[in-house]
Amino acid sequence: MAEVIKHVSLWLVLSPLIGAIIAGLFGKIIGRRASHWITILGIAVSFVLALYIAKVIFVDQLGSFNFNFYSWIRSGSFTFHVGFLVDRLSASMLLLVTFVSLLVHVYSIGYMKGDPGYQRFFSYMSLFTFAMLTLVLANNFAVLFFGWEGVGLVSYLLIGFWFNKPTAAFGSMKAFLVNRVGDMGMLLGIGAVLTYFGSLSYHDVFAHKDILLGQHINIIAGLHWNAVTVICILLFIGAMGKSAQMPFHVWLPESMEGPTPISAMIHAATMVTAGVYMVVRFSPLFEMSHVALTLVLVIGATTALFCGLIGVFQHDIKRVIAYSTLSQLGYMMAGAGASAFSAGMFHLFTHGCFKALLFLAAGSVILANHHNQDMRKMGALRKYMPITYITFLIGALALAAIPPFAGFYSKDAIISAVGLSTIPGSTYAYVCVLISAFITALYIFRAFFLTFHGKSNVPADVKKDLKESSWVVTLPLIILAIPSVVLGFILVKPILFGHPGVFGQSVFVAAKYNVLAQLGTSFHGAWQMALHGFITLPCWLAFAGIATAWYFNIQNPALAEVLKRRFSWLYYIVINKYGFDDFNQIVFVRGSQKFGKFCLSVFDLKVIDHFFVNGTGRLVNWISKVMRRVQTGYVYHYAFAMMIGLFVLVGWRLL
Amino acid sequence: MISLSTYLILSAILFTIGMVGIVLNRKNLITVLMSIELILLAVNTNFIAFSDYFHSNIGEVFVFFILTVAAAEAAIGLAIVIAVFRSRHSIMVEDLDKLRG
Amino acid sequence: MIIEVLTQIIFYIFALAAVISALVVITTQNAVKGVLFLVLTFVAMAGVWILLHAEFLALILVIVYVGAVMTLFLFVVMMLNMETTNFKRGLVRYLPLALVMALLILVMIILVVSPQQFGLSHFPAPAAVSAHYSNVRALGNTLYTGFIYPFEIAGALLLVAMIAAITLSFRGPLRRRIVRPADQLKVRRADRVRLVKMKTEKGGDAS
Numbered sequence: 001m002a003e004v005i006k007h008v009s010l011w012l013v014l015s016p017l018i019g020a021i022i023a024g025l026f027g028k029i030i031g032r033r034a035s036h037w038i039t040i041l042g043i044a045v046s047f048v049l050a051l052y053i054a055k056v057i058f059v060d061q062l063g064s065f066n067f068n069f070y071s072w073i074r075s076g077s078f079t080f081h082v083g084f085l086v087d088r089l090s091a092s093m094l095l096l097v098t099f100v101s102l103l104v105h106v107y108s109i110g111y112m113k114g115d116p117g118y119q120r121f122f123s124y125m126s127l128f129t130f131a132m133l134t135l136v137l138a139n140n141f142a143v144l145f146f147g148w149e150g151v152g153l154v155s156y157l158l159i160g161f162w163f164n165k166p167t168a169a170f171g172s173m174k175a176f177l178v179n180r181v182g183d184m185g186m187l188l189g190i191g192a193v194l195t196y197f198g199s200l201s202y203h204d205v206f207a208h209k210d211i212l213l214g215q216h217i218n219i220i221a222g223l224h225w226n227a228v229t230v231i232c233i234l235l236f237i238g239a240m241g242k243s244a245q246m247p248f249h250v251w252l253p254e255s256m257e258g259p260t261p262i263s264a265m266i267h268a269a270t271m272v273t274a275g276v277y278m279v280v281r282f283s284p285l286f287e288m289s290h291v292a293l294t295l296v297l298v299i300g301a302t303t304a305l306f307c308g309l310i311g312v313f314q315h316d317i318k319r320v321i322a323y324s325t326l327s328q329l330g331y332m333m334a335g336a337g338a339s340a341f342s343a344g345m346f347h348l349f350t351h352g353c354f355k356a357l358l359f360l361a362a363g364s365v366i367l368a369n370h371h372n373q374d375m376r377k378m379g380a381l382r383k384y385m386p387i388t389y390i391t392f393l394i395g396a397l398a399l400a401a402i403p404p405f406a407g408f409y410s411k412d413a414i415i416s417a418v419g420l421s422t423i424p425g426s427t428y429a430y431v432c433v434l435i436s437a438f439i440t441a442l443y444i445f446r447a448f449f450l451t452f453h454g455k456s457n458v459p460a461d462v463k464k465d466l467k468e469s470s471w472v473v474t475l476p477l478i479i480l481a482i483p484s485v486v487l488g489f490i491l492v493k494p495i496l497f498g499h500p501g502v503f504g505q506s507v508f509v510a511a512k513y514n515v516l517a518q519l520g521t522s523f524h525g526a527w528q529m530a531l532h533g534f535i536t537l538p539c540w541l542a543f544a545g546i547a548t549a550w551y552f553n554i555q556n557p558a559l560a561e562v563l564k565r566r567f568s569w570l571y572y573i574v575i576n577k578y579g580f581d582d583f584n585q586i587v588f589v590r591g592s593q594k595f596g597k598f599c600l601s602v603f604d605l606k607v608i609d610h611f612f613v614n615g616t617g618r619l620v621n622w623i624s625k626v627m628r629r630v631q632t633g634y635v636y637h638y639a640f641a642m643m644i645g646l647f648v649l650v651g652w653r654l655l
Numbered sequence: 656m657i658s659l660s661t662y663l664i665l666s667a668i669l670f671t672i673g674m675v676g677i678v679l680n681r682k683n684l685i686t687v688l689m690s691i692e693l694i695l696l697a698v699n700t701n702f703i704a705f706s707d708y709f710h711s712n713i714g715e716v717f718v719f720f721i722l723t724v725a726a727a728e729a730a731i732g733l734a735i736v737i738a739v740f741r742s743r744h745s746i747m748v749e750d751l752d753k754l755r756g
Numbered sequence: 757m758i759i760e761v762l763t764q765i766i767f768y769i770f771a772l773a774a775v776i777s778a779l780v781v782i783t784t785q786n787a788v789k790g791v792l793f794l795v796l797t798f799v800a801m802a803g804v805w806i807l808l809h810a811e812f813l814a815l816i817l818v819i820v821y822v823g824a825v826m827t828l829f830l831f832v833v834m835m836l837n838m839e840t841t842n843f844k845r846g847l848v849r850y851l852p853l854a855l856v857m858a859l860l861i862l863v864m865i866i867l868v869v870s871p872q873q874f875g876l877s878h879f880p881a882p883a884a885v886s887a888h889y890s891n892v893r894a895l896g897n898t899l900y901t902g903f904i905y906p907f908e909i910a911g912a913l914l915l916v917a918m919i920a921a922i923t924l925s926f927r928g929p930l931r932r933r934i935v936r937p938a939d940q941l942k943v944r945r946a947d948r949v950r951l952v953k954m955k956t957e958k959g960g961d962a963s
Contacts, residue, residue, distance in 0.1 A: 633755030636687070636748055640678040640854060647861050654864060656760055657767055658876040662808070663869035665771050669778055669801075671862040676782030678854050685787050685833060689794050692825075693778055696801055699813075707808040708879045712898040715891075718813055719899065722821060723910045727917030729825045733832045734924035740836050 005056065005065045009084045012049040012094070013133045015042040016101075020126035027119025035119040039126045040105045046129065047098040050091075057091040064088070066139050066203055078194075085139035085202060088503050089345070093136045093277060096352050100269040101129045103476040107360055108261040110472035111367060115259075121161060125265065128154040132270050136277065140201040141190045144278070148186065148242065151271045152179040158266065159258040171254030178251040182241010189234030192217070196227060206284045206508075213288070232285055232292035235278065243275030243329045246303045250580050252326055256318040260363030263318060268325055268359050269352035276332040276348050280341045284508040287339065293513070294425045297337025301418070301429035301436075304330030308439040310577050312446065316373045317362050320447045324399065325355055327436060331414050334429055339513035340417030342503055346495045347410035350488055354398035354407055357480035358444075361392040364469045364477065365451060370462050375447060380456035384466040389452050391477040396448050398484040400441035400542045404530035408539075409488030411437070412529075413496055413519065415538050420515040437538045441545025449553040492526045662704035669697035684739070684746040688732050695725045767807055774800035787833045791826060798822045809882065811891045 019042025023035040030038070056062050064087030073080040084090075105125060112121050131154055135147025153176075160172030190200070196212060197205050215227035239245070244252040255267055266272070279286060279296060286292050304327045311323030328351050335344030366373050368385060382389040398407035415437065419430045458466065468474065495503070497520040509516070523529065533539050552560045564571050576582065630641075676690030699718045706714025740746050777796040784790045798821055805814035899907060 631755060633752035634748065635751070635754075636678050636680060639674075640857075643674055643678060643857060643861065647857060647864065650861075650864060654867065656876055656881050657764060657807075658871055658874065658881075659879045660869050660871040660874040661767075662804070663874060664866055665774075665804070667862060667865040667869060668775055669797075670865070671858050672775070672778045672782060674861070675854065675858045678858075679851060680782065682785060683787055683790070685829065686782060686790060689781055689790055689829070692794065693781065693797065696798065700801060700804065703805055703808050703810045703813065707810065707882050710882065712894055715810055715813055715895055716898055716903050718810075719816075719895075720906060720910055722813075722816065723914065726820065726825050727914055730828060730917055730921045731924070733828060734921040736832060737836070737925045746836065 001056070001062060002065055002067065005053065005086055006067050006069075006084075008049050008052060009065075009086055009137060010069070012046050012053070012098075013084075013130060013137060015045040015049075016126040016133065017130040018042055020123045020130060023119050023126065024123030027123060032118045036105070036109055036122050039122040040102070042126055043098060043102045043105050043129060046133065047102050050094040050098045053086060054091050054095055057086070057088055068139070072142070078198075080142045080200070081140060082143055083139040083201070084137040084143075086137065089277075089281060089507065090136050092345070092349070092503070094133065096349055097129065097132050097136060097270050100265055100352055100356050101125070101132075103356070103479060104261045104265040104360075106472055107264070107363070107476045108259075110470050111261050111363055112259060117161060121158075121259070124154055124158050124161070125262065128158065128262075128266065128271075132274070135274055139203070140199075141193060141205075142200050145183075145186065145190060148238070148274065149183065151266075151274060152176060152183065152242070155179070155255070155262075155266055155271055158262040159255045161258055161262070165257065167254075168257040171251075171257040175251040175255050178248050179241050182238045182248055185234045185236075185241070186238025189231050189238065192227070192231045192234060196231070202281075209284050209288065212285075226289060226291070228285060229289040229291045232282070232289050233295060235282060235285075236292060236296055239275030239278050239333075240299065241275075242278075243272050243333065244303075244326055245275070245299050245330065245333060246306065247580055249303060249307055249326050250577075250584055253319055253322050253577075256316070256322050260318065260359060260366060263322070264356045264359035264363070267322065268355035272325065272329055273332070273348050273352065276329065276336060276344055279333065279336045280345055280503075280507060283336075283339075283341050286336075287508060287510040287513060290423050290513075293337050293339060294423050295337070297334050297418070297421065297423065297429045298425040300330045300333025300335075300337055301432035302330070303327065304334060304436040305432040305439065306578065308436050308443060310574055311443040312439060313571065313575050314443075315376055317365065317375050317378075317447055317451060318359070318373055320375075320443055321355070321358050321362055324358075324440065324444060327440060328355065328399075331411060331433065331436070334418055334433055335414040337429070338414070338417045338421035338423070338426065338515055339509050340414060340421075340516050340519075341507045341509065342495050342516060343410065343413040343417050345503065345507075346488075346491065347407075347414055349491070350398065350406040350410045350484070353480055353487060354395045354405075354484040357391060357477060357484055358395040358399065360473070360477055360480065361388050361395060364388045364473050365392075367469055367473065368466055369458065370465070372462065375450045377457050377459060377462075378451045379454045379458065380452070381458075381466070382452040385468045387468055387474045387477065391474075391481045392448060392452070394481045394484050396444045398488075399444050400545065401437060401538060402542055403533040403539065404489055404527075406484050406486070406488035408533055409492040409526070409529065412533055412536070412538055413492070413516075416519055417515045420518050421513070423513070434538065434541060438541040438545045441542040442549050445546045445549035446553055449549055454554055454557075489526050489530070492529065493523070496520070497523050659704060659708045663701060666697040666700040666704070669700070670694055673697060681749050682747065684736050684748055684751070687748065688729065688736070691732075692725065692729065695721065763807065767804065770800045770803040770807075773797075774804070788830070791829045791833060794829075795822050795826050798826070809885065809891065812895050 016039070019039040022030070023039050027035045057064075064085065066083070066085045066087075068081040068083035070082055071079050072082050105122065108121060108125065112118055115121065128151060131147050131150025133147075135144060135151060138144040138147055156172045156176040156179075159175050160168050162168045163172075193205060194200055196215065197208060199205065209228075212226075212228040212231070216224045217227045217230045218224055241248045252267060252272070256263055258266075286296070307323050307326035307330065311320050311327065314320045314323065328347070332344045332347050332351070335341070335347060364385065365378065365381065365388060368381070368388075369378060372378075394405070398405040401408040401411040403409075403412075415430075415433050418426060418433055421429075456463070496516055573579070630637075670693075673690045673693035673696075676693065677687055680686045680690070699721055702714040702718045702721070706712065706718075736746060739751065743750060745751075774797050777793040777800065780793045781790050781797065784793070798817060802814040802817045805811075805817065
């Protein structure tokens with residue numbers, strides 16, 4: 001069986017790559033239709049193989065498979081291997097990644113119609129899938145990092161897909177650079193792991209994790225920290241960069257410059273979830289350090305609240321959904337920080353479905369409005385786009401965590417877990433996630449009402465073309481709407497409270513932090529949980545959010561204006577995203593530019609050019625000018641030189 | 656009693672005077688030639704002093720040949736001075752700077 | 757005893773004369789004066805050589821060196837008709853440095869030849885010679901037996917020097933103006949006169 005799984009996983013990872021290479025290199029030769037069919041075929045193969053693996057892992061319950069393919073680099077006594085770990089956690093992620101990728105590929109046929117870079121787009125998307133699958137299936141830190149960097153790179157390529165647009169180029173650079181900062185922390189963490197464990201494979205690290213107990217790292221002289229805390233914090237910095245937690249969240253809104261399908265795939269379901277996946281994968285390490293867990297929890301909760309708050313005031317529909325992603329990622333991290341790793345992963349899956357749905361629906365709306373994304377120029381679209389309307393509504397209800405939709409189960413589990421958690425910072429986090437539940441409902445339903453209800457602000461020339469999008473666009477919407485409704489209901493028991501549960505041995509929770517076990521005692525079935533949910537605080541907050549959104553946008557829009565003027569200072573802070581972007585721009589961007597100019601003018605021009613390079617020339621010139629005076633042409637001068645030479649020679653011998 | 660070193664010191668003084676004459680001379684090319692003669696004289700004195708105090712004739716033989724060569728060299732040197740004068744019309748050492756680089 | 761004192765007095769007189777006239781040789785402006793004082797230097801040194809029992813060479817110095825070479829110098833000086841140079845050209849810039857260098861070299865040499873190495877204790881004064889001692893004979897014995905070959909070469913060298921001197925300074929017949937009647941008679945009109953036709957200037961006056 002192990003041999004079969006080995007080959008299956010290899011083909012699973014390679015077939016998107018093959019599709020990407022063919023579409024990328026030969027796209028112009030084989031044409032558009034062939035390009036998209038080749039790549040979709042590659043992803044479809046991956047999806048089918050992922051289903052097969054899921055069957056083996058979950059249905060046949062054959063345990064996990066860990067194997068190395070070949071030795072990648074040999075360096076002294078250490079060897080980097082390339083290998084895959086197929087266990088419950090990675091198998092479930094495989095399903096999500098391939099499923100969403102397949103749907104988005106089909107959707108892109110309609111969305112990117114007529115775009116000059118059509119083949120390039122499909123190639124990039126398949127390449128991204130390859131990198132993400134490598135990341136998910138990695139069995140050691142080196143392959144993980146390869147996939148990590150790979151998704152970062154392809155994300156850059158895809159955000160800057162329309163590279164002639166300056167905002168797109170800027171956004172792609174920003175995404176890549178902020179990612180790199182996170183990657184540096186990741187790399188340091190990997191280095192620390194290598195130092196302490198002598199091996200990068202997960203198996204070795206998890207088996208010997210007790211080595212780290214009691215070990216300290218000397219950060220700066222006199223500052224001793226637990227080794228495991230330092231490692232976990234460094235790895236989490238990488239996760240912060242990838243999953244856009246504060247303060248590395250700045251790249252996600254700008255990443256909306258890319259086409260909508262990639263926002264759906266990369267920035268909803270796959271790349272940004274890599275950080276959460278990583279934290280859950282390394283749960284054995286994180287459980288050993290409550291400092292790291294606190295950090296994860298606090299940052300996650302803070303991101304959830306503050307980024308959601310920004311989303312309330314945005315005008316661009318994709319921006320709203322982008323900030324919503326940031327907020328939900330914060331939820332997932334908070335769940336992981338509260339040691340409810342299964343809950344975090346559960347939310348990852350449900351979020352993957354309904355967020356992708358929301359993005360694709362937004363894309364459908366944008367397409368219909370001739371690529372206009374400003375919600376102030378939309379309104380009352382429900383008459384023209386019924387399928388989009390219904391699916392968007394389903395997605396919004398799932399996002400706002402209204403029972404019995406999927407988002408409710410996962411989000412509620414997280415909120416309860418954070419409430420039960422006892423690590424420092426959990427009270428603050430609980431308050432944040434509660435308020436954020438209200439905010440979530442507020443922003444998504446504001447977007448909903450502005451777009452599909454109310455007065456129609458659509459310009460006349462666009463209005464006459466308004467109609468539902470083609471089947472390649474709406475079919476993925478419908479397909480994604482189904483899990484958004486039922487996935488939570490189906491999965492809640494197995495994922496959170498099952499034994500061995502969906503994730504089984506892949507996720508490790510220490511006994512003192514096991515909030516899910518506590519929750520499990522009060523769990524009596526999914527339907528019961530839904531009914532109970534209607535009388536819990538988060539649900540009320542969600543309904544309050546919907547009501548507020550309806551009131552401000554349909555019933556009494558003028559009141560919004562009044563409030564905006566009264567609290568203009570608050571509005572100003574939020575609309576400027578708390579100044580993170582400005583800070584980055586002024587300090588880092590302009591600082592680097594100034595530093596670069598300084599290096600140019602001082603080091604390059606003055607020191608190296610003027611002093612060393614030209615200076616050598618001038619020195620030679622000067623020496624020759626001085627030496628030229630010796631050649632006077634007068635014989636008696638030469639005789640004098642002889643005299644001096646004689647004196648030196650004899651004097652030296654004498655002495 | 657005059658010791659050997661007295662004669663040697665005398666010849667050293669003459670030698671130095673000759674050297675100074677070559678180097679510190681800007682006026683005359685002939686002065687250079689004369690200084691060379693002084694140097695040769697000093698060297699000859701050295702030889703003869705050693706020949707006397709070592710009871711050997713070899714030093715004197717040497718001086719014999721040095722005198723010969725010195726005479727030949729003085730003749731040729733003066734012929735060169737004449738040639739230089741005919742082409743440059745000046746024998747001021749200062750004006751002879753064609754080797755200047 | 758008296759002999760020794762006298763010897764010393766004579767030596768110092770001659771030595772002083774030599775040194776002073778050498779100084780005059782190198783400092784004087786007048787070339788003739790310089791040559792003459794060089795003669796005096798040589799004569800004084802000849803006296804010193806006699807004190808060193810090298811009579812033949814002392815006389816050779818006077819006869820050959822002074823008589824021939826110095827005379828040659830005088831001939832050249834006269835022929836070139838030099839004026840005494842003017843003082844306008846400034847003193848040599850590196851005069852102090854050169855003097856210091858020379859003094860240093862002198863001190864160095866004296867250190868080498870000091871009485872500590874070459875004093876009377878190391879090399880005693882030579883004994884007086886017998887009355888029949890002839891320096892010429894002794895020198896001739898050594899010269900014509902052991903050094904006959906260098907002797908012949910010295911002769912050849914003098915020949916070469918003579919040829920070289922003549923080559924350098926002989927201007928030769930090319931520069932002289934001799935009347936050659938045969939060439940004068942062979943001259944034709946065509947060698948001397950050439951008529952050139954020129955265009956007349958337009959509009960010019962006949963003035």
